[in-house]
Amino acid sequence: MGLRTKEQFLESLRDGREVYIFGERVEDVTTHPVLKVTAETVAQDFAITELDDQEVRNLFVLPHPETGEPMSRYFQTPKTTEDLKKRKEMISRSILLTGGLPFGKDIGTDALNAAMVVAQQMNKPEYGERTKNYLEYLIRNDWTLSGAITDTKGDRSKTPADQAHPDYYLHVVDRNKDGIVVKGCKMHITAAPCCNDILVLPTRNMRENEADYAVSFATPSNAKGIKFICRPSRGERSPNEYPSSLPIRDLNEAMIVFDDVFVPWERVFMCGEWAYAILLAYTFATFHRFTAVCYHIPIVENLAGCAVAMAEMNGIANEEHVKDKLINIASSVEIIKALAQAATLSPVMHGEIAVPSPLITNMAKLHYARGYHEVIKMVQDISGGIISTLPTYRDWENPETRPYMEHYLGGNSKYTTEERLRMVAHTHRWVASAESAHQEMITVHAEGSMETQKMMIMVEAPFKDYRNLALMAAGVEIKD
Numbered sequence: 001m002g003l004r005t006k007e008q009f010l011e012s013l014r015d016g017r018e019v020y021i022f023g024e025r026v027e028d029v030t031t032h033p034v035l036k037v038t039a040e041t042v043a044q045d046f047a048i049t050e051l052d053d054q055e056v057r058n059l060f061v062l063p064h065p066e067t068g069e070p071m072s073r074y075f076q077t078p079k080t081t082e083d084l085k086k087r088k089e090m091i092s093r094s095i096l097l098t099g100g101l102p103f104g105k106d107i108g109t110d111a112l113n114a115a116m117v118v119a120q121q122m123n124k125p126e127y128g129e130r131t132k133n134y135l136e137y138l139i140r141n142d143w144t145l146s147g148a149i150t151d152t153k154g155d156r157s158k159t160p161a162d163q164a165h166p167d168y169y170l171h172v173v174d175r176n177k178d179g180i181v182v183k184g185c186k187m188h189i190t191a192a193p194c195c196n197d198i199l200v201l202p203t204r205n206m207r208e209n210e211a212d213y214a215v216s217f218a219t220p221s222n223a224k225g226i227k228f229i230c231r232p233s234r235g236e237r238s239p240n241e242y243p244s245s246l247p248i249r250d251l252n253e254a255m256i257v258f259d260d261v262f263v264p265w266e267r268v269f270m271c272g273e274w275a276y277a278i279l280l281a282y283t284f285a286t287f288h289r290f291t292a293v294c295y296h297i298p299i300v301e302n303l304a305g306c307a308v309a310m311a312e313m314n315g316i317a318n319e320e321h322v323k324d325k326l327i328n329i330a331s332s333v334e335i336i337k338a339l340a341q342a343a344t345l346s347p348v349m350h351g352e353i354a355v356p357s358p359l360i361t362n363m364a365k366l367h368y369a370r371g372y373h374e375v376i377k378m379v380q381d382i383s384g385g386i387i388s389t390l391p392t393y394r395d396w397e398n399p400e401t402r403p404y405m406e407h408y409l410g411g412n413s414k415y416t417t418e419e420r421l422r423m424v425a426h427t428h429r430w431v432a433s434a435e436s437a438h439q440e441m442i443t444v445h446a447e448g449s450m451e452t453q454k455m456m457i458m459v460e461a462p463f464k465d466y467r468n469l470a471l472m473a474a475g476v477e478i479k480d
């Protein structure tokens with residue numbers, strides 16, 4: 001089939017999938033007032049590959065290594081530093097081109113890349129074959145897929161087998177010559193109601209008595225027994241909101257219930273290999289945190305831009321305390337960019353597959369998760385209270401109130417009052433709205449809580465080398 005158009009993608013979502021939001025079943029996610037924003041956001045991946053711009057096309061599309069047919073770069077299994085750099089550039093650029101992260105292929109291919117790495121290690125050639133065949137299927141159909149890793153987990157102090165009931169972690173409940181039947185629920189799955197397939201991985205290590213929980217597979221989103229129960233994400237821009245040159249972009253999260261779902265063997269990538277569950281979760285985390293760092297770059301650059309623009313518009317750009325805050329914001333942003341670049345330069349090779357440096361990737365994710373709220377606080381401080389008290393755009397348009405707003409709400413005369421208010425509204429959206437609170441949550445928890453990054457840094461950092469250096473300097477013998 002080759003690359004799809006945006007319309008072909010949207011049409012493919014009208015497939016009878018079972019989606020719920022606000023207490024109702026959704027007939028068509030592409031026309032639902034809230035979910036259509038996610039559908040449109042994911043569809044931007046296809047809008048980009050339809051663009052005529054050759055430079056953009058070279059970044060997002062490449063020839064299939066065997067057939068030469070054009071395919072999405074998301075489906076390129078990274079083998080070199082250059083491949084990782086291109087993936088980084090593509091993810092960051094997709095936000096700049098469309099106003100939001102499309103996310104129909106990002107996390108899913110992170111999950112598939114991890115499944116391919118672990119398939120090599122399990123010493124069962126069928127898993128290698130199946131992951132490769134699945135990748136070809138995705139390429140052929142230019143398919144989108146969500147990545148469903150996080151289980152609902154129940155009591156966090158207990159492992160899957162020790163929970164009050166067996167379903168807090170997704171598991172195999174039956175198997176036969178054709179495939180397996182799975183039951184459970186994956187939680188917080190981004191863009192899932194508007195993706196074609198779901199790729200499932202285990203979320204943690206498993207013990208021998210938890211082999212049924214060590215399961216990875218792909219399934220169509222409309223398979224029998226799959227139900228999406230969605231969070232109330234935002235819909236289209238309301239008439240109360242100030243206009244912007246960019247459309248509203250958002251990605252809905254859903255809990256996905258797997259109510260005895262059948263999966264044929266050709267789509268099963270792990271089933272019972274409990275000792276490898278942690279490797280799969282760990283490798284996925286590295287791939288996905290790298291993706292997250294890449295998409296975070298334009299987000300924090302925009303935040304820095306809000307700080308600079310609001311300082312200028314409020315006439316405080318040359319104040320020492322403001323310069324100090326801008327320096328801190330710029331440092332925070334540029335460290336993320338430098339770490340993202342560094343992660344591509346020292347990949348860990350698993351056979352032919354290049355995994356971004358796990359140490360640097362986790363440092364980058366931890367750095368921005370720790371620092372994001374601080375940046376938000378500095379933007380809030382510089383911008384002033386108006387970012388949360390600005391009257392609505394309807395009041396700006398009302399001839400009875402607009403003259404007062406025009407007269408009283410100006411700032412630096414280089415900008416009109418309306419320009420200042422548009423900037424205030426944009427800054428509100430990023431640092432003082434329900435959406436910005438959600439973005440803060442994404443920063444803390446999506447791609448794993450900060451403790452999980454620390455765990456990986458603990459494993460990956462060269463502590464022994466540090467110690468040996470110090471021992472040598474102190475003239476103490478190294479004893480191992």
Ligand SMILES: Cc1cc2nc3c(=O)[nH]c(=O)nc-3n(C[C@H](O)[C@H](O)[C@H](O)COP(=O)(O)OP(=O)(O)OC[C@H]3O[C@@H](n4cnc5c(N)ncnc54)[C@H](O)[C@@H]3O)c2cc1C
Pocket residue numbers: 107147148149150151152153156157187188189190191253441442445446447448449450451452
């Ligand atoms: C907006 C958003 C989008 C997301 N998108 C996706 C997605 O597309 N796909 C996907 O699979 N997941 C997704 N996630 C899930 C995300 O990966 C999890 O939220 C994250 O891993 C934390 O898990 P949790 O929410 O269950 O929190 P918890 O694991 O309950 O964490 C809460 C706190 O408890 C601590 N904690 C938990 N267990 C233990 C323990 N045993 N010992 C000590 N401390 C512990 C944690 O460190 C943390 O401090 C998303 C999350 C968000 C918020």
